[in-house]
Amino acid sequence: MAESAVSFLFGQLSVWLQEEQKLLVGFKEEVELIHGEIGQMRAFLKVADTKEERDPQLKEWVRQVREIAYDAEDVLERYMLQFAHHDTHGFRGYLKKIYAPLKNLKARRQIASEIKAIRLKLENASKRQQTFSDTYPVMNQGSSSTSARYDGRGDALLLEEVDVIGIEKPKELLLTWLSSINSGLKVISVVGMAGLGKTTLVKKVFDDASVKMKFDHHAWITVSESFNVENLLQNMIKRLLKDVKQPPPQGLEAMMADDMREFIYNFLQNKNYIIVLDDIWKIDAWEAVRYAFPRRTTHGRGCIIITTRISSIADASCSESNGHVYKLEPLPEEKSRELFYKKAFPTDSCPPDLEEISESILNRCEGLPLAIVVIGSLLATKNNKIEEWEMFYRSVGSELEGDHLKRISILLSLSFYDLPYYLKACFLYLSNFPKDQLIQKGRVIRLWTAEGFVEAKQGKIMEEIAEGYMNELLNRSLIQVSETFDDGRPRNFRIHDLLREYIIPKAREQNMAAIESQGEIQWPKSIRHLALDGFSNPTKQIYKGKNLRSLLFFGPGDSEWGPILYEVMRGDCRMLKVLELRGAPIDALPGEVFKLYHLKYLGLRDTRVKIIPKSIGNLGKLETLDLKRCGVTELPIEILQLQRLRNLLLYRCVYNHGYLECVQGFKAPYEIGRLLCLKKLCFIDVADAGSGRIKTVREVGKLTQLNRLGITKLRREDGKELCSSLEKLTNLRELLILSLEEGELIDLEYHLSPSTFPFLRGLFLQGRLEKIPRWIGSLNTLTRLFLKWSMLREDSLECIQGLPNLQTLNLNSASYEGLELCFKAGGFQRLHKLYLARLGGLRWVRVEKGSMPILHSMDVWDCKSLVEMPEGIEHLKNLKHVEFNDMAEEFVERLIDEKRNGGDQWRLAHVPLVVVDNCVNGEWRRVQL
Structure with missing residues (x-):
């Protein structure tokens, strides 16, 4: 973590030396020397961060370097604060001009003294660094191997069947995948965060009698984060030969990697084999062995099973063989409780006075089998004393640092110390968020950027880089997506409670x-x-x-x-x-x-x-x-x-019974176009601009860096000027346009073409269109389309049914005025979610076979004229959720009768969840059919 602080300071100094040269007059040479000194330290610190836990002296040195970096940042930012602004107006400004030189001279001398002291500290730290370089010569080679302490990962290989709970269904699925392999090579990956039981699950599959019968050759290789290519290949050869009771070939230790790969390839050719590569951390490990396995064989069949915490490794390893990725999830509540009670009360049932505290502790475990087993076993030693149980619950964080929960802590630390330095600070920062609170992706991206955690890269904007950081944390199973946008992009995420408890003291230790x-x-x-x-x-x-x-x-x-x-x-x-x-x-x-x-x-x-x-x-x-x-x-x-x-x-959304009624924006200054760095601008109330309304619309066109724009209270006469402005906003990802009132026309035909918006993903239009603008039908990147008050007529959907990436379509509040809505064959091939709401005149919906083939969610709200369920809905074989809300009583009665009389032939029999929400005598009632 010192590397994060030092790298941040290094970046700050680089910027200041380029942009603030006038302010650095007199100190530039000293600052350049500090810049050079810490630049030389960075590579060493990247490795020292991973080794400090097992060397108290190294840990203290890392702490000192971190404090020096913080001190340097404090001194230089205090200097910037003091000299960047001077009030030179009025009589007080006149007095400041007289006394400022004396005051500034004193301040400069003080800061010069502090900068010199920091330089001396850095020089001493550099000398001490050489001592550690001699002690750990491997550190100079950039090795990132972590501590050699026992981490307990291999314990899963020794578990008895009686110790395992909750893996029946995933085990059955993996066995099904294995049984379907008839020839060639298939790769199966099991991915998930530390402690979920990936190794346990795969070991039970590996040992299953049906697997032993199907495959003649079996090998289990533990890879780990500090793998060596030669050792990995040697180990695989030894395991394969041991399985058939053959000795290793002579000269194995001296063989080159290519020769060993060739040996394995020839050995496995036309054989039936299963090999487990347990705990892969780097894609390099897979790349090192992938060509050792025959892909096309006449008589043999092979299966490679991989366990990993990293999603990209799971995906990459399975892609060539059209294999399977199984994402292991936490245990459900019932299985968690069963496992916990088994460990905490091995000879008895849970006493009534411990039931409530047991549930609280189980909630902290969040379905993590390792945590449930270790914590349950620890509490079994507390003799069912509620005081000790409650004390444990209050102090889970400190317990992770102690001996009792060390096994959990070490497994979590492996994931933490494997992070690149720039992600450590970002990850520790998440400890600031309260537990059980969903963490908004957009908010965190803006915070990380403001804190200076995001390193600039040529050709990318800071928000894109920060989003890449977040995706990397997701990829490493350190955070979990809890809510997505309609198009599947992550919206909110969360961090496992025990993982949060682990990083809180880390963050405090770093003064983070x-x-x-x-x-x-x-x-x-x-x-x-x-x-x-x-x-x-x-x-x-x-x-x-x-x-x-x-x-x-x-x-x-x-x-x-x-x-x-x-x-x-x-x-x-x-x-x-x-x-x-x-x-x-x-x-x-x-x-x-x-x-x-x-x-x-x-x-x-x-x-x-x-x-x-x-x-x-x-x-x-x-x-x-x-x-x-x-x-x-x-x-x-x-x-x-x-x-x-x-x-x-700056806006407020107003809802009424779950419907979006309106968006209230703000009155913007006429020359808003001067804010040239704006990426997000939401929402400008154009009507409140008065006589300068057209000028405000015109100013928007100067904000060429915008990727999200929201405009409210637009009038018909603004259309031409708005289109002229939009034509210049080629970086837009999301565009939201709302008319002044229902019935006000939005005229969006001027100047615009599909090439204007090469990156547009979301389009929200509230206002009368009468017909969909032609350019919308060719937006190849569009994933979300929301229409309200559009007053469209029959055949309006033909313009958009061919959009290649449209995933969500929301037709809301008088957006369509026809009697019948037809989704034609071949249309909406990528649509996932369909919303039809407040379409008062709609009487029939028809779905032709071949339309919306992957639709999985349909919501119909307050369409009172709809007389029956959509015709052809049975063609939508991938539907998972259908909801009818606030519909006419006649519609609901007919739906229930059709379900009652249809049995297995009911048109929605294939849909797992069908829900009806209706208001009866002033009360909302939900019925699941």
Whole structure:
């Protein structure tokens, strides 16, 4: 983790040396020397981070280097803060001009002294580095192998059948896949996070009698994260020969890798074999052995089973052989409880007084078999004393650091220390979020970027790089997707509770984060990130240190939190880069906030703040201003001074009984086009621009970097100017256009063509169209289309039914006015979800065979004129969920009768979940058919 801090400082210095040369006058040489010194340390630190856990002296040296990097960052940012701004207006400015040189001279001398001290510390650290290089010569070669401590992964190979619970169904599926192999090679991958039981599952399949009969040759090879190609191939040869009771060939230890691959290939040719490669961490391990296995054989058949924590390895290894990937999921609740009780109460049942605390502990395990087994076995030694059980529950985090749960901790640490340095800081940062809270992808991407964790790469925008970081954490099974957008992209994710408990002390140790919880705080020496949980009781003991870089508040929080937050913001927090106050009980910001020179992220979502003062213009480094669902409706013209602003989010969605009624945006300054760095702009109320409405629409065309744009209250006469602006926004990923009112025409035919939007994924149009603009039908990248108030007539769908990537279609609130809606054969080949809502005149829906072949979800809401279930719905063989909501009583009665009389021949008999939600006598009732 020191490498993360040092790399961040290295990047900051690189930027300052390029962009802030005027401010660095007198210090540039010293700063360049520091820049060069830490540049030389980075490669060494990447390896030292993985070895510090087993060497206390190395760990202390790494800590010292990390603190030096933090100190250097503090000194230089304090210097920037002091000299970047000077008020030279009025009489006070005149006095400042007189006394500033003396004051600046003193300050420069002080900072020069501090920079020199940092340089000396770095030189001493560099000398000490050589000592460790002599002790660990392999560190100079860039090895990233982790500790050789016993980690317990091999224990799964020795488990008896009685110790295994919950693998019956996955085992049966894997055996089915194996039985279908008749010739050639098939690869099966089992993927999932640490502790899920991948090795246990595969071992039970490997040992099954049917597998022993089907395959003549069997070999189990444990790969691990620190594999060596030659050793791996030697081990495979020995295992294969041992299985047939043959000695290894002479000279095996001296054989080249290519020769060993050839030996394995010839040995397996025309044979029936199964080989398990357990615990692959690097794609290199698969690449090293993949060509050792015959792919096409006349008489033989082969199967390779891989276990891994990394999804990309699972996918890559199976792709060539058209194999199978099995994603192992946590145990369901019942199986978790069965396994836990078996371990915690081996000779008896659960006592009534321990049932509640048992459920709480089980919830912390979240279906992770390893955690359930280890924790259950530990609690079995507590003699059923509820006091000891409750004490354990409160201290799970510290228990992970102790001897009792070391097996869990070591397995988790393998995943953590295998992370590249740039992901360690990002992953530890997630410890700031309260447990059980869904973590929004977009929010985290903006926070990581503002914190400086995201390294710039040529040809990519910062948000794309940050999203790549998140995908890498998902790929490594360290976070899990909990909610997706309609097109399948991750929206929200979560982190396993035990994994979060593991990284909390890591983050605190690195001064990365401090979490206020239940009023019990142990402040690290120099906190960089402080998270306050609004669900806990507020405390007066709030940290107000000068080193704080981010303050995160997780609402809602009661009124007592308001004065405390004001106190923190008025404190000595001048170095803040992130101020996230989502859901905080505040109605204004203190003036001190608008003096935060380094601030990059200001989040006031879901607060009571109504006015943004003119002093917002002082925040010249601000990148994100999140005012969603607060009381602000207008921004001062000073917002145009924020030339680095990338995300401007200011809107409120109004819902009525689950329907989106309207979107309330904000009145933008006429010259909004001056904010050239904007990536997201949502939503501008064009009607509120008055006489400057057309100019505001025209200004939007200057924001050529936009990838998300929302405009509300558009009038018909704005169409030509809007199209002219949109024609220039070729980077758009999402476009949302809402008319002034129902019946107002949106004219979108001018200038626009499919080539205008090469990357557009989402299109939301609310307003009268009468017909779908021609260019929409050729948007090859479009995945989501939402239409409202469109007033379309028959055959309107022909324009869009050929969209090659459309996954979600939402026809809402008078978007279609025909009596019949027909989905024709061959149309909507990639559609996953279909929503039909508030289509008052719709009487019939017809689905021709061959239309929407992979549709898995259909929702029909408040279509009161619909007299019967869609004709041809039985053709949709992949439907998983059908919901009818707020329909006419006649429709519901007919649907229920058809189900009752149809039996297995019912047209929806193939759909796992059919739900009817209807209001009866003022009460909503849900019936599952």
